[in-house]
Amino acid sequence: MRLGGRIQAAIEVLQDMESRNRPVSVALKDWGNNHRFAGSGDRNAIGNLVYDALRKRASTGYMFGGEDAEALIFGTLLRQWGMSLAQIQEALADDKFAPEIPVARIEAASQKDLAFMPSEVEADVPAWVSDHLEEAFGDEWVEEAKALAERPPLDMRVNTLKAEREKVLKQLSKQGAKPSKIARQGMRISAKGGASRMPNVTAEPAFQKGWFEVQDEGSQIVADLVFAQGGEQVFDYCAGAGGKTLALAATMDNKGQVHAYDADKQRLAPIFDRLKRAGTRNVQVHAADAEIDHLHGSFDRVVVDAPCTGSGTWRRHPDAKWKLTEDQLESRKLEQAAILDTARNFVKPGGYLCYITCSIFQDENEDQIYAFGDRHDDFDLLGAGEVWEELFGTDAPKPWTTDFNCVTLTPRTTGTDGFFFAVLQRLK
Numbered sequence: 228m229r230l231g232g233r234i235q236a237a238i239e240v241l242q243d244m245e246s247r248n249r250p251v252s253v254a255l256k257d258w259g260n261n262h263r264f265a266g267s268g269d270r271n272a273i274g275n276l277v278y279d280a281l282r283k284r285a286s287t288g289y290m291f292g293g294e295d296a297e298a299l300i301f302g303t304l305l306r307q308w309g310m311s312l313a314q315i316q317e318a319l320a321d322d323k324f325a326p327e328i329p330v331a332r333i334e335a336a337s338q339k340d341l342a343f344m345p346s347e348v349e350a351d352v353p354a355w356v357s358d359h360l361e362e363a364f365g366d367e368w369v370e371e372a373k374a375l376a377e378r379p380p381l382d383m384r385v386n387t388l389k390a391e392r393e394k395v396l397k398q399l400s401k402q403g404a405k406p407s408k409i410a411r412q413g414m415r416i417s418a419k420g421g422a423s424r425m426p427n428v429t430a431e432p433a434f435q436k437g438w439f440e441v442q443d444e445g446s447q448i449v450a451d452l453v454f455a456q457g458g459e460q461v462f463d464y465c466a467g468a469g470g471k472t473l474a475l476a477a478t479m480d481n482k483g484q485v486h487a488y489d490a491d492k493q494r495l496a497p498i499f500d501r502l503k504r505a506g507t508r509n510v511q512v513h514a515a516d517a518e519i520d521h522l523h524g525s526f527d528r529v530v531v532d533a534p535c536t537g538s539g540t541w542r543r544h545p546d547a548k549w550k551l552t553e554d555q556l557e558s559r560k561l562e563q564a565a566i567l568d569t570a571r572n573f574v575k576p577g578g579y580l581c582y583i584t585c586s587i588f589q590d591e592n593e594d595q596i597y598a599f600g601d602r603h604d605d606f607d608l609l610g611a612g613e614v615w616e617e618l619f620g621t622d623a624p625k626p627w628t629t630d631f632n633c634v635t636l637t638p639r640t641t642g643t644d645g646f647f648f649a650v651l652q653r654l655k
């Protein structure tokens with residue numbers, strides 16, 4: 228396919244997503260199934276166009292006077308793919324699959340006065356979200372939000388149970404993998420622009436052999452901040468598909484025990500294959516409440532990687548940014564408080580309760596921790612900032628922190644997805 232056909236396809240995917248209220252991944256997959264002739268390069272380019280368009284939906288819509296699919300896709304070519312109108316015209320000339328170029332709209336958008344663009348539009352977030360971001364980041368909230376509207380890199384974590392980072396980096400050097408700036412076992416392939424493709428690293432023999440996992444650097448860092456030590460008893464209470472479980476087991480060098488539990492069996496299901504491939508021998512998986520009741524008061528560390536709005540992952544899931552509602556945020560907050568209150572029972576006296584979210588909203592983060600402290604005076608909030616310096620030194624990029632206790636990672640500060648980490652110690 229030439230660029231014209233790809234543009235037309237991206238417009239159709241956005242329209243389909245909108246009219247049938249479907250996730251972007253489903254609309255893209257459906258388009259692929261209905262257009263079997265399209266090669267992987269075409270699918271990738273169409274996906275890039277659609278995801279980039281969603282990342283800056285509000286600001287592009289503002290420039291074009293509407294958030295319709297035509298405006299968003301041509302706006303993406305101009306703003307994010309760096310093409311001029313003349314270049315677009317040249318690329319689409321004599322392409323019978325190309326849509327008509329909205330020349331007048333593009334010219335008007337290029338001349339639009341942006342001086343009065345509302346902050347939430349510049350930030351590319353829903354209007355109701357701006358208060359939450361301002362609460363979290365003060366005057367810097369727009370810059371923080373803008374960094375969440377950029378393309379993310381591909382991050383991987385080396386599985387130290389099977390390989391050393393140097394060795395895996397060598398294997399992936401052709402793909403452009405470099406050591407991460409913060410995570411000690413991290414590797415990164417940076418995002419490039421336009422129709423560029425991320426390599427399919429899971430097809431690499433090194434992945435099949437379990438030498439590395441695909442995991443955002445922020446997720447690796449918060450797993451590291453748990454500070455699990457070999458020989459300890461650790462409970463991953465919201466284990467999901469096991470991203471943190473695998474990282475914890477590797478940090479502990481297969482010594483001690485990691486117990487992995489999730490209230491949702493379906494989410495837990497992939498963990499078994501992943502554990503096998505990674506060569507972990509110290510993980511017990513629990514899919515039923517009855518299996519964990521007797522574990523009260525027995526853990527050195529309990530990790531609550533809580534269900535949340537996922538606002539820290541909007542670079543990777545830009546459609547979720549526009550679908551999130553205040554009601555959903557309120558529901559997540561109630562769940563988080565209830566899970567913390569239950570999970571604390573598993574911590575032994577002197578042990579630690581680690582709270583993680585992939586959200587950047589204070590109401591899901593600091594506010595939850597301070598409210599938990601008010602409800603339970605047998606827990607003390609410790610300084611995660613000190614653990615940070617011990618693990619990553621003082622030269623690495625620093626997270627956002629208001630009090631040196633709780634830390635918030637963001638694309639702008641740490642170059643990672645947005646994550647929150649806090650640790651409390653059980654006193655008695």
Ligand SMILES: C[S@@+](CC[C@H](N)C(=O)[O-])C[C@H]1O[C@@H](n2cnc3c(N)ncnc32)[C@H](O)[C@@H]1O
Nearest residue numbers: 465466467469470471489490491494532533534
């Ligand atoms: C952020 S995800 C976990 C991601 C996972 N730890 C990882 O690193 O890949 C949150 C998980 O919490 C689980 N969850 C929701 N409510 C729960 C509850 N009441 N008890 C335990 N887990 C719960 C969800 O099923 C979901 O898998």
